[in-house]
Amino acid sequence: MKPPNSRHNLNNIRPKSPAKDRNTVVLPGTDVAADLEGISAGRGTWVDETSRYEINGRTYAVESTGTVFPVSGPGLVNLSRSEYKVLKQLIGADGDIGAARDALRRDPSIRDADWPTALEVFKYHKSYKGEA
Known part of the structure; x- marks a missing residue:
């Protein structure tokens, strides 16, 4: 089994990380390596029934390439494509919510409802500086 792509680890997400339809983000402190071991x-x-592994309350799937990806459980957050886009923009804007909103203002796929979950996940990012 190969470890999950780094795009799943919150502190490895970059503005150019690909956004999929469904994105599972691993929060810091979640020991995926120990789960895989x-x-x-x-x-x-x-x-x-699901063709997935469960361990420590978390669920993992395995792609045909042998790469594992996190699905659900403690320390894992599921984001839609739009929520993941918001998270990437927050990371790219170094937590400047106004700048992130300005950058995404013309993206028709982003709705107000996409912000709360992305903001909550961003609070665990290494660049989060606290409430403005």
């Missing part, structure tokens, strides 16, 4: 050692549970 546990799965490899046979401590994970294979769920036939």
Whole structure:
């Protein structure tokens, strides 16, 4: 099994990271490596109905290439494409919400409803400086 792409790790997300339809972000402190080690050692549970592994309350899927990707559970946050775009813009703007809003103002895929979850996830990012 290959570890998840770095685009899933919050502190590795960059403005040019690809946004998929569904994006699972791994929050800092979530030990994905230990989960994968546990799965490899046979401590994970294979769920036939979903073709996914479960360990430590988290669920992982495996692509045909052998690359694992996080799906759900503690320390994992699911974002829509638009929410992920907002998060990337917040990261690129170094947390400047006004600058991020200005940059996304003309993107028709971004709605006001996409901001709260992205802002909540951004609070765990290494560049977060606290409430403005």
